Amino acid sequence: MASGAGFDISEAGTKKNAAVSLVTDRAEVSAIANAGPDALSIGVEEFTAALAGSTARIKTVLGDQNLIAGIGNAYSDEILHTAQLSPFAPANRVDAPALLETIREVLGQAREALFDLPPAKVKAAKKRTFCVHGRAGQTCPVCGSTIAEVSYADKSLQYCPGCQTGGKKLSDRRMDRLLK
Template sequence: MAGIGNAWSDEILHRAKLTPFVAANKVDTIQVGALYQAVQEVLAEVREALANVPLERIKATKKSLFSVHDRAGQVCPVCGATVAEVSYVDRSMQYCPSCQTGGKKLSDRRMDRLLK
């Protein structure tokens, strides 16, 4: 979604338990509801958490709110699995294979090319 940003989109998809690669035309009604609820919850929590934070503390406070974003290799706070990452040319996304992809680790094309 435009305007959400990479960090919060990682968090929203994690909360909604949706794979980052789900095609918009393949999302069912239940998933749309979960996505809508996750957008509302995550952005409300962020707004509340950052409301009175001094400018010099915003970055650290924001990072403390992440469950999966920027946490590749660390433990998912929801299920205990290892947070994974898919990298692109100029960005990356983090997700929990257990919570979001049924335990399947998504292909990282940049690393796949190096391993061939």
């Protein structure tokens, strides 16, 4: 029987970003009870159906833990860069089997790079493997274009216009309003 005892892990700030729970069934943890299938174990048919049923931007769908669990903001940027897809592409127009292969490739490489590292070294190790995430203004290691960013109130996304959007910069509504 569970005691209910636990502890929280968070980064500096007021937002609760992480927690650890020891349970026998994820339904016992409300934050993940409705999580979708794990990104590394979802089948092609299920993934294809999830994308086909959504007109949302692919970046949004990849980060929706209720549809596919385990892909966060950083790795969705990296997956879309590797797949050469615009973050704004409608999910139902994406080649789902090809994208799923890319997800498995990117997350598999991440797992290998981070395996057996002590927790204190994981964040720095992750950052070293990123091509676009957190690298706005830097040069894309694939094509040499400048990595661009779209900012939202609580997060941002990074992408390579050369690799992902045919050289076009995506609209950053926050910056667009300032420039008017």
